[in-house]
Amino acid sequence: MKKDLGTVQAVFPMPVLVIAAYDAGGTIQTMNAAWGQICDTDKIALFLDEDHATTKAIRETKAFTVALADRAHMAEADYVGIVSGNKVADKFALSGLHAAKSARVNAPVIEEFPVAMECELAEVARTETLFAIVGRIVGTVAEERVLDESGKVAPARLDAIAFDQFRHGYYATGEKAGQAWNAGSALAKAALAATRATSPS
Numbered sequence: 001m002k003k004d005l006g007t008v009q010a011v012f013p014m015p016v017l018v019i020a021a022y023d024a025g026g027t028i029q030t031m032n033a034a035w036g037q038i039c040d041t042d043k044i045a046l047f048l049d050e051d052h053a054t055t056k057a058i059r060e061t062k063a064f065t066v067a068l069a070d071r072a073h074m075a076e077a078d079y080v081g082i083v084s085g086n087k088v089a090d091k092f093a094l095s096g097l098h099a100a101k102s103a104r105v106n107a108p109v110i111e112e113f114p115v116a117m118e119c120e121l122a123e124v125a126r127t128e129t130l131f132a133i134v135g136r137i138v139g140t141v142a143e144e145r146v147l148d149e150s151g152k153v154a155p156a157r158l159d160a161i162a163f164d165q166f167r168h169g170y171y172a173t174g175e176k177a178g179q180a181w182n183a184g185s186a187l188a189k190a191a192l193a194a195t196r197a198t199s200p201s
Helices: 053-061 071-082 185-198
Strands: 017-022 028-033 036-040 043-046 063-068 099-101 108-110 115-126 131-142 161-163 170-172
Touching: 017 053, 017 108, 028 053, 028 071, 028 108, 043 115, 053 063, 053 115, 053 131, 063 108, 063 131, 071 161, 071 170, 108 115
Parallel strands: none
Antiparallel strands: 017 028, 017 063, 036 043, 043 131, 063 115, 099 108, 115 131, 161 170
16 A cells, blocks of 8 residues: 655656856866756757856857766765855865866866766757756777776776665665666567457457
8 A cells, every 4th residue: 555745856866967067267166966868869958057167068058067076086076066166166176076078078077987978058948847958979988997898887887876766865776676678578569469469359
C-alpha cells in the first residue's frame, strides 16, 4: 500500500552536473546543478535560476561546459553548489579546482572531473513555468582512465555521483543492472505474439 507523500520531486537518480563558463571579464563562474538532462542527440537542457552568476556568464559569452561530478571530487562539487558567485567574487579560485580553456568553445574545462561536454548556447527558453539554458554539445572530452577498451565511457570506472531529491544525499553509481533495449525484449516478444493472436486474420 502506497503512502501519500504530498508534492515531492520524486525522481531518482538526478545527475550531479558541474557547469562552468567564463563571464565577460574572464572570471570562471561555476555551479552544481541536478536539474539538467539531455534533450536531443546533441543538446542538453539546464533548468537554472536566472539570477545565478553562472547563468549570467553563459548568456554573456554564449558557451559553457557541463562536467559529471565523481566521488573523488564530491566535496568540490558540493562547494560550487552551496557558495554563490554573486556573493564570493572568485569562488572558483577558492575551490581547489583547476581549469583549462576548451579547444572547441570559449569556456573552461575543469580538469578534476573525468568527463565534460563542451557546449555552445543554443537557446534561452522562458515560459510562465520554465526557464532553461539549452546548449548544443559540440564536443565531449574524457580522461582515458574512465574509457573502456572500445573508447567509450565505462560507468564503473567513472564513479559518478547522483543526487537524492528525497533526503539530499549523494550516491555513487556504476554497478550495471542490465542492458538497455534487451532487458525487456522477452516481454516485447510476448506482447507482439499476443497482439498477433488477437488480431483479425
